[in-house]
Amino acid sequence: MTTSRYRESALAAMRRRTLLKYSVAAIVAAGWAGGFTSAMAQSVDLSKWSPEYIRSIAGTETFDTAGTCGKVVPNDYAGKVSYWYTGPFEADPVIAHEQDAAFWEAFKKTYPNIETDVQSITYNELLDKFRTSLLGNAAPMVIRLQILGGVEFAAKGYLEPLKPEDVGYTTADFWPGALKSVTWDGVGYGIPTNNETMGFIWNAKIFADAGLDPEKPPATWDDVVAYSKQIHDKLGISGYGLVAKQNAGNTPFRFMPTIWAYGGGALDEASENPTYEKAQLNSEGTKAALQAIYDMYVRDGSVPTSALTNTQAENQAPFIGGQLAMMIAHPAEYARMLDLASKATGADKEVADAVVENMRYGLIPEGPARRAVVFGGSNIHVVKAEYVEGGVVDEQAVKALICMWTSPEWSTKLAWVGSNPGNLGGFKTEWMKERLDTIKFLDVTTSMLPSGIPFPVLPYAPEIMNIIVPDMMQNVLTGTMTVDEAAEDAAAKVDALSSGGI
Amino acid sequence: MSSGQAIFTDGPGTAPRRPGLFSRMWKQRADYLYVLPAIIVMLIVIGYPIYYTIDLSFSRTPTTLKLSDKTFVGLQNYVAILTSPNFWKVTWQTLVWTVLSTIFAFGLGLGAALSLHREFAGRAFMRGLLLIPWVISAVAASYVWKWLYHSDFGAIGALMVQIGVTDEPINFIDNTRTSLYALIVVNVWKEFSFAMIMLMAGLQTVPESLLRAAQVDGANAWQRFWHVTWPHLSGVSMVTILLLVVQNFNSFIIPFVMTGGGPAGSTHIWITHIYEIAFQRQNWGAGAAYAVILFILMMILGIFYVRALTRGDATRAGT
Structure with missing residues (x-):
């Protein structure tokens, strides 16, 4: 040999x-x-x-x-x-x-x-x-x-x-x-x-102004897409606080729940008995989740344009300023908003206090497969x-x-x-x-x-979550690839990774 | 006479035989001893990492990420990198970044240096003002520019809308077509002061008498610059350009902080890409191979840099 x-x-x-x-x-x-x-x-x-x-x-x-x-x-x-x-x-x-x-x-x-x-x-x-x-x-x-x-x-x-x-x-x-x-x-x-685990927060006043039930959060991710569009069309502000920055932990924490809800996954981490053997980023569920964010970012323009460079921290300012209606948030987000409101002055203070007053927490929306959160x-x-x-x-x-x-x-x-x-x-x-x-x-x-x-229990899970998944999102949102191409590309990268490829 | 014969045999104009290398080293042993500590430190902190990086570049990182289990794969990392379309994309972006940043930083720096070389009220203040981009932290500057460029609430976008240039804020950094150029603007802003300082120092060497003589002879401003000032600046310009090129090839902070290499990899340049491969993806073999390729390129540039510097020394020494 x-x-x-x-x-x-x-x-x-x-x-x-x-x-x-x-x-x-x-x-x-x-x-x-x-x-x-x-x-x-x-x-x-x-x-x-x-x-x-x-x-x-x-x-x-x-x-x-x-x-x-x-x-x-x-x-x-x-x-x-x-x-x-x-x-x-x-x-x-x-x-x-x-x-x-x-x-x-x-x-x-x-x-x-x-x-x-x-x-x-x-x-x-x-x-x-x-x-x-x-x-x-x-x-x-x-x-x-x-x-x-x-x-x-x-x-x-x-x-x-x-x-x-x-x-x-x-x-x-x-x-x-x-x-x-x-x-x-x-x-x-x-x-x-x-x-x-995180929850879903929304601004009840923005919901009311856009003709939505102020006390009722979107029940499904399809609702999120629809609500986001309605808010943007009626009020000219961003509906959902999408986060899609590369190399930022915030991104998978906020997008994987959508993927899982639609029945997809990075591997099979969402299943009852995960084996972590094969990439699921090219599954129909993942593609549906990608289509949802494509619809919000490209088709409707109802999420911040800056989503590609935003982390969650950059969504806090527009939320407290009444310019963003809903987002996935950590339990401590309410305290953060209170803190931001306490630091605001003049007219900003009035807006910030009103936002805190109208801030609501709910369950993260579910999808056809399940309700999920990291x-x-x-x-x-x-x-x-x-x-x-x-x-x-x-x-x-x-x-x-x-x-x-x-x-x-x-x-x-x-x-x-x-x-x-x-x-x-x-x-x-x-x-x-x-x-x-x-x-x-x-x-x-x-x-x-x-x-x-939990994210897949693998030593290279951070690469999947912080690099491959955000790359897949950005390829779709920038029009570099179609939903199908981006999903297949990401799945191939995960499979190559798990087989020891570079 | 033996001595006369020897002189005759060697012939006129023939240089006396130089002592051997080891003989010369022995004679200058004190000098070598003085630099020995620095050489030892360099071998430890530079030499060993270079050796280890080269060693890593021929290995594959195992899926457990345990480096002691790495396997030798020969040139596989190099082949994979050089045949990857991503490598050529990142290389092209790095070239665009480096060339445009260098040209514009040098051009602006030269203009600023020439302006500040003339006497005018408030010159010292202006000099201090123009130095600000260079002295402030690159991380802080990147965050400030990120907010200035912000696609939804950025000051530049708001200004454009307010003065009626556009209907909506311009998408500078969340757009694959404009993001790299937007970052180049920030880089030029950050480093043109460096070129300015270097060239201002170079301008001190231009003899005032020559400029006055040219003026008396009827040379206009452009002719005085081109025929008198520029030849005196060529040495320092070469050094400045080489330093800017090396600096730009090695850029990291601005693209990393502002876009993290995105959107869709459109602002990845070599160093950010190497960082991502090695430290975020923990693919040490491929990251090391990338680093070795960059190292070779930097060494070539280093040779040009040293030549540019020593040419100046040789000119001054009249050899």
Whole structure:
């Protein structure tokens, strides 16, 4: 056999092994995830999930965090743990700082003999700093990463297997989708700390002025297209806040729900048992979603022309200025709008206050296939000893920290402002009740959680979501390609990627 | 006489035999010792990354993204890149970006330098004012221009509508036909001050007596510029143009911040594309191959740059 033939053969074998590995991983993960809903009893009844149900269970149970974690790791254990995470920074509300400080105080009280070495690193710096520290064997023992951040490191072999049972909880205590996001090659490598989904916001006054029911959001994505056109035709302003910038996380977070609603996907991540084997970007569902945004951007001109260079942040100004009627938004968007209104002056202030007054939150519209939203959040992971500073992981101290952090109490308190407890027990706590009473629309965005779909659990998922999907959108919206061409082009790129092509 | 014979044998005008390279190096060993620390640092921070990039360019990144599992693929990355229509599209955009940016930045810089070289009231203020684009942060400038160009609420678009030039705001950066040129305008605005400073320094070398003599001889302004000023500026112009070309080939901030390479890849130039391939798609092999191609091109430009610089030295030394 010639060298090149040998290489080709070896590469092909490697691709087959990779494919097999992904398939096994996906089947195990899917079985695991699917099993939650059918065989295992969740801590809460997910079938009843709605704003009313969320309110009804809040404050109905108390939890003894110190006692629970004391059964996992004795409270008098003496040791050391190092931890990196994105904690509250200057721009975060005071309560986030207070809860963070309270956690460390509580940890010290519960485990007075465990020494902590903690670093709070900004969201944008954390991944790069972690990658660098791993190369220099100077990583922390424990790290918290955004929802799909861990897959890359699990695939590279840097993380220790970790499941809820290791720290005294059960898999039924966490969202199935969240656990799917920490599963690589059939093994769990982390525990969810917090999970959130986005909602749909609209300006009721603009709806009324355009002749729409001000209290009724679009029920389907077809409605969004129609409403957007009606608003633009009648009022001359943008209807829907489309976001289609390349290399921006906002774009897939706002377009994938449309694709999934129409029955498409990047791969088969929206299905009950995903295998991540074949690209779905050329499916009829994806094409229908592309056609919907084409209709809004090109045919009707009813969305901002700047959508191709906009991130969500650039949609906030026109929304608070009454120039944009509806968009997908994070739970914290209301607080952001309040903040913007408080900074406005003169005539702008009047407009901004009116917008806040008329701001409504609802469920993200559904499509022919389903109602869908991206399942977001963060997970906590344990690093293998050989990559940790000093070469040692203090297992007991690590477990103590993770048990406390992922407890119903602290997973609620530490996600106070913009997220939700990763531990489902958190929804029953008095702190959840307090949050629902003080954070407007939290019940609506939280009620989207069962519709949450995680991005494909693959190391190269960021490339699909941040590059290939936005490219596909831009190819359609700029007329560079037709809907069919753009969809086929994107699917071919995903398939090439999963087979190891460049 | 042996010495006389030796002189006769070598013949008149024959240069004495130069000592060997190692002999000369040994004689100048102190000089080499002085630069040794810098060379060691360069080998570590420049030499090794270059070696590693070249090594990476012959490998394929595995689907797990684990670099220790990379496989040797020979020239496959280079072949894939050079046969990709995207490569030629990005290369063409890079050439358009570089050539137009360089021409206009140099032209504007030359005009500004000539204007500021003359005495007039407020010259110092104008000089400071024109330096502003160069001294402010490229990231901040990009964000400001992004809002000026904004397709829905941009100041330029609003002004155009207000003065009746257009009915609707012009779509500068969300349009594949205009986006690259819109970004070139920003780049020219940002870097023409650099050309201005370089050429102002060059203008100091033009002898005032020659200009006055030409004026006495009846030469008009254009003739004085073309026959007296320009020949004195040719050296600094060459250096300025080469530096602008290198700078523009290596541009990143303006296209990355303003459009991220979009829409539909219409503002991708080499560096933004390499960044996307390597750091956002984590395809280290292909990204490295792109970088090596760019490196070779930069080295060729570097040779021209060094030649331009040393030609000036040689001229001054009269050799």
